[in-house]
Amino acid sequence: MNWWQNVRKDPAETRTATSTDRPALAALLASSRRRYGPLAVEAQIALLNGGVSAVGFDGNNATGFLGLSMREPAGNPAELWVDIALVALAPGYAAQRTITQLLQAALPALRAKHATGLVCLSAEEWLYDALTTIGFVEVDQVIGYAHTSHRPVPTSPATATxxxxxxxxxxxxxxxxAAAFAPFWRYDPAKMLTWLLTADHAVLAEVEDGRPVGFSLTTSASNSEYAQLIRVATHPTARGHGIGQQMVADAIRHSREIGAPGLALNTQASNTVSRRMYETLGFHSxxxxAAVLVYPL
Structure with a gap:
């Protein structure tokens, strides 16, 4: 049996999602056993209003939802990547076929906006299998690291202020x-500004002439949760001088000061330089x- 035959029925309608689909989406999320992405109402509303997400229906019941979030253009020439932010499937609908139908409904709007491609970051096997079957390609992985409070705080030379x-x-x-990351790995300015304004420990690194060459953003945590180093960046011209290591060590010290049991962060599997630095500082995976899956358009 082919994978597309492994389904009890098809949605009668698959189309671009709108704000009027909010009740149907809420019911789908409540019943779905295969679900990926945030459940926050604000996030769902943003996806419904974005003009590129897709929803499937059988009568009045939603059978599937593909929530897509467009990044801002980045790079020269500009790249416009679209994140798969939310996926939900109703019971009885095969993942591969349903997601294929939802993707087909979303493609006209994506191509009209000249999107570069779709991106999904997932460690869930059912979603990985479905997306790779329909043409997504794994281009990297994201690995989590943590530095726990029982380990000594690393020392690092003060190469920057x-x-x-x-x-x-x-x-x-x-x-x-923008200088530190390729367009694919950049976050939108709006997200970066939100992180800057909400981080409880935001740091700028400057060299002797006062020139800024790096920054780090760390979120607070309760005593039962790791603090999160959500972004650390060094300008390419300033790399190799220990500035990134200095900022990470500073974030570890901050996590101790607020009483967190440790500091957590993520990095790409392909970023061997950063991984080596984290492991040298005492981090462990x-x-x-999570696989980084891409569907070029």
Whole structure:
């Protein structure tokens, strides 16, 4: 039997999702046993209003939802990547076939916006199998690392001056982020600014002439949760001098000061330089690696 035959029935209608589909999506999320992505109402509303997500129906009941979030264009020439932010399937509908139908419904809007491709970051086997079957390709993995509080705080040479970063440094942080990461790995300016404004420990690294060459953003945590180093970046011209290591060591010290049991972060499996640095500082890998899947358009 072919994979597309492993389904009890097809949705009678598959189309672009709109805000009017909110009740149907809520019911689908409540009944779905195969679900990926955030359940926050605000996130769902944003996906419904984005104009590129897709939903399937059988009568009045939603059979599947493919929530897509468009990033801002980045790079020159500009790349416009679209994240798979939420997937939900009703019981009795095969993942591969349902997601294929939802993707087909979303493609016209994506191509009209000249999207570069779709991206999904997932460690869930059912979603990985479905996406790779319909043409997604694994291009990397994201690995979690943690530095626990029982390990000694690493020392690092003070090769740069670290000072607090705030709203006044927003443009500098955005410039450094754009310089440090390829378009595929950049976050949207809006997300970066949100992180900068909400991080309880935002740091800017400057060299002797006062030139900013890096930044780090760390979120707070309760005593039962790891603090999160959500972003650390060094300008390419300043790499190799221990500035990134200095900022990570500073984030570890901050996690101790707030009483967190440790500091956690993520990095790409292909980023061997960063992985070596984290392991040298006493980090160990945690959890299951998440596959980075891409569907070029």
């Amino acid at each position: 670290l000072r607090p970063a705030g709203p006044a440094e927003a443009d500098t942080v955005l410039r450094l982020n 945690i959890g299951r690696a």
